[in-house]
Amino acid sequence: MTGDLVVQFLAQGAQMFLVLLIAPLAVGVVRRVKARLMRRRGAPLLQGYRDLAKLLRKESIVADSASWLFRAAPSLIFALTWVAAALVPSFASGLMFNWAADVVALVALLGAARALLALAGMDVGTSFGGIGSSREMMIATLAEPAMMLIVLTLAIAAGTTRLAGVADFFIAEPLAVRVSLALSLVALIIVALAENARIPVDNPVTHLELTMVHEAMILEYSGRHLALIEAASYLKLVLYLSLLICLFAPFGMAPATAGVSGWIVGLLVWSAKLLAGAALLGVWEVSIAKMRVFRLPGFLGVAFVFGFLAILLAFLTRGVIQ
Amino acid sequence: MTRGYEISHLLAGAMLVTSFALLYQERIAAVLKTFAAQSITLALAVAWAASSQDRPELFITSLIALCLKGIVIPVALHRTVVKLGIHREVEKVVGVGIALLVGLALTGLAQALLLKVAQGTASHAREDLALALAIILLGFLMMIVRRNAVTQVVGFMSMENGLILAATGARGMPLVVEVSVAFSVLIALFVFAVFVFRIRERFDTIDIEALDRMRGDTR
Numbered sequence: 271m272t273g274d275l276v277v278q279f280l281a282q283g284a285q286m287f288l289v290l291l292i293a294p295l296a297v298g299v300v301r302r303v304k305a306r307l308m309r310r311r312g313a314p315l316l317q318g319y320r321d322l323a324k325l326l327r328k329e330s331i332v333a334d335s336a337s338w339l340f341r342a343a344p345s346l347i348f349a350l351t352w353v354a355a356a357l358v359p360s361f362a363s364g365l366m367f368n369w370a371a372d373v374v375a376l377v378a379l380l381g382a383a384r385a386l387l388a389l390a391g392m393d394v395g396t397s398f399g400g401i402g403s404s405r406e407m408m409i410a411t412l413a414e415p416a417m418m419l420i421v422l423t424l425a426i427a428a429g430t431t432r433l434a435g436v437a438d439f440f441i442a443e444p445l446a447v448r449v450s451l452a453l454s455l456v457a458l459i460i461v462a463l464a465e466n467a468r469i470p471v472d473n474p475v476t477h478l479e480l481t482m483v484h485e486a487m488i489l490e491y492s493g494r495h496l497a498l499i500e501a502a503s504y505l506k507l508v509l510y511l512s513l514l515i516c517l518f519a520p521f522g523m524a525p526a527t528a529g530v531s532g533w534i535v536g537l538l539v540w541s542a543k544l545l546a547g548a549a550l551l552g553v554w555e556v557s558i559a560k561m562r563v564f565r566l567p568g569f570l571g572v573a574f575v576f577g578f579l580a581i582l583l584a585f586l587t588r589g590v591i592q
Numbered sequence: 593m594t595r596g597y598e599i600s601h602l603l604a605g606a607m608l609v610t611s612f613a614l615l616y617q618e619r620i621a622a623v624l625k626t627f628a629a630q631s632i633t634l635a636l637a638v639a640w641a642a643s644s645q646d647r648p649e650l651f652i653t654s655l656i657a658l659c660l661k662g663i664v665i666p667v668a669l670h671r672t673v674v675k676l677g678i679h680r681e682v683e684k685v686v687g688v689g690i691a692l693l694v695g696l697a698l699t700g701l702a703q704a705l706l707l708k709v710a711q712g713t714a715s716h717a718r719e720d721l722a723l724a725l726a727i728i729l730l731g732f733l734m735m736i737v738r739r740n741a742v743t744q745v746v747g748f749m750s751m752e753n754g755l756i757l758a759a760t761g762a763r764g765m766p767l768v769v770e771v772s773v774a775f776s777v778l779i780a781l782f783v784f785a786v787f788v789f790r791i792r793e794r795f796d797t798i799d800i801e802a803l804d805r806m807r808g809d810t811r
Contacts, residue, residue, distance in 0.1 A: 448598060449605030449723075568616070568688055575612055578696050583605065586703045586719055 281533060282366040286356040289512070292541070293355075293504035294318025296511065296548045303552025318504060322497050330493030333394045343390035344491065344498035347383045351502040354379040355509040359434050359516050361536035362524035363441075368434035373421040376433070376513075377414065380465070383502065384410055391487030402486025405563060409471065409483065412570035413464045419577030420454045420461070424517060426584045427451065433513075437520040453580035455518050460573035462510040464566075466503070469555040471566060474503075481560060511547040512540075519543060596644040603637035604723040604757060608699070611730040614750060615691045620673050620742060624666045627746045631661035634753045641760045650760060656774045657756065661749060665781060672785060673742055676792060684737055691737045695730050702726040720761035727754030739799050741788045745781065752777050 298315040305312025314320075332340060357371040357379075388406050391399035425431045427450070428439035464471045467484040477485055488499050516523070522543075524536030561569060610630035617623045635658035642650035684691070702725040710718045731751025735744045755773070791797075 449601050452602060452605065453609070571689055571692060572612075572616065575692050575696060576609075579608065579612075579699060582696075582700055582703055583719070586707065586722055 277530070278366045281362065285360055285362075285365060286352070288360065288537075289355045289358075289505060289508050290352065290501075292544065293501070293508045294322060296508050296544060297504050299545055299548040300507075300552045300555070303549050304556050307553065307556040322501055325492075325497035325500065326494050328493045330495050332495075333490055335395050336490075337393055339386075340390055340393045340490075341495070343386045343393075344495040344502075347386050347390075348498040348502045348505075350379050350383040350386075351505045351509070354383075355505040355512070357433070358509055358512040359437055359523065360512050361540040362528060362533050363434040363437045363520070364525060364527065365434075369432065371433040373424070373431045373433060373436075377417055377421065380506070380509075381410075381414065387487055387499075394490045396490060398486045398489050402483055402489075405483040406487060409464050409566060409570065412567060413461045413573065416457055416570065416573035416577045417461050419574070419581050420458050423450055423454045423577065423580040423584050426581070433516055437516050437523060438525070440517070441520050441523065441525070448583075450580040450583040451518070453576045453583070455514075457573040457576035457580065458514060458517070460570065460576075462514065464570055464573075466507050466510055468551065470558055470561045470569060473560050481563065483563075507548075508544070511544050511551075515540065515543045515547065596640075600637060600640055600644070600761075601719055601723070603633055603640060604720055604761075606633045607637065607753065607757060608723050608726055608730075611727050611734075611750060611754075612692065612695055614734055614746065615695050615730065615737070616688055618688070620740070621670065623743055623746055624670050624673070627750060628662055628666040630750055630753055631657055631666075634757060635662055637757060638760050653756065653760065653774075657753075660774060660778060661753070665749065665778075668781075668785075669742060669745065672788070676742075676788075685739055686737055691733065694737075695733055698729040698733060699726040702729055717761065721758060724754050724758035724761060727751075727757060730754075739801055741784070741791060745784045745788075748780070748784070749777065 295315060295318065298313070298318045301317070302312045302315055354376050357367065357376060359365065359368060359371060384406065388403040391403040391406070393399070421431060424436050427448070428436040430436060430439075463469070467474050472483040472485075473481060474484065476482060484503070488496065491499055522536060522539030524532040528536065607630055610626055610633060613626045614623060614630070617626055635654045638650050638654040638657060642648060642654060686694075703722045706718055706722040706725060710721060728751050731747050731749075731754055734747030734750060738744055738747065752773075
């Protein structure tokens, strides 16, 4: 029995380090696909790891006006995001800490990380940081209600807010083509794009002061602080991709009772789905243009409308409204 | 059988989404494209109902929806718009955000109403009717919140899309009625078009606010 416990513990630990290891690769795939579609050669797939290694080696310069918050924020943001990313079920649904992988807890962890990032952006007192923080909070206030509506829709469908429980439900009920689920999928994709600062909302590769959101907040960071923040943003991308996979395409995920061999199959399937998702994101980013900041409320409003419609329809199907 | 209902609900849900897209669009050309998408989705939904419920006469309805409302009417309206030179931004009475929120409220209203009214019926019929009613109400809303005559015509047509969806879901409407409804809508479109041109000749604009002056209301 204790041996079993050790294996369970190792599997959970493997998942924690797996998301950390694969995150720069996923970002590398997105960048590579974008570059190839623009007929550029693009950076090598492993550039993310090299960037992080380089930043970790460099000296970290901190502004005179920075408080302790500025120094503490990167580690905290990284820790919060890592915990959140490690909780999302990836290759197996019945891991040791799956009871903690509650969607509401996930939203709370990410919300805390974002609040810290916005505070850190304003801490040094430069104008860019303030602009970035204000825009980030605008996006957050619009994206978070939509996210909560999606969560509630899934909770109504599956009867639980636990991610592993939702995944198990959708594995057990194949091809549940429901209108409310289709709507919440679209809404979740929009929220994921907004939260990860991907193209229609924010462009992660430019430093153009008119448009940048995420980059404006972290402009004052350098060295290992920057490395932590970059790693957190890579992790967040993997988190949202895993979340989409876990909620809407959980097929091939190892069930709770699967042993090591089941986990390995689940791992291969999950990695393939993750890389496919990253490639799709690259294609999407090449095919559309960045929006003006003032059009963002409309774009995120669509996510809210879809989330709301989804929850209405979920109620209707079950006939709960009295 | 349940798979059949799930797909028909998916198509009806897609129509509801295009209804919201109609409220969201800011340019007349985009509105017309969205309307064409809605009509094609309607044609698909009707065709699916025809094949899954074994009612071949519905294929004719589907074909009418596809040809007339998916292709002919959007193209005709597009030509009108180009001829009038108004394919710029659409003037709205209220902002997009408010329109979408009111749309959500109307959808909720439609569903609450249907749950009350159709309490005993099967849940799939209820869901179909609720979606259709929501599309009809959103068509009304579109006619209310747009000032431009062409987009009001589109609102009217999308309302009619909702009616046809409801009719196919309720397995009742005879083919004769359907054909006559389709043609009456086409005639209504001609009447609308004539009106639009007359309004434009008289006032040099198709913004219906200009009619207020005619009536004596001033703003």
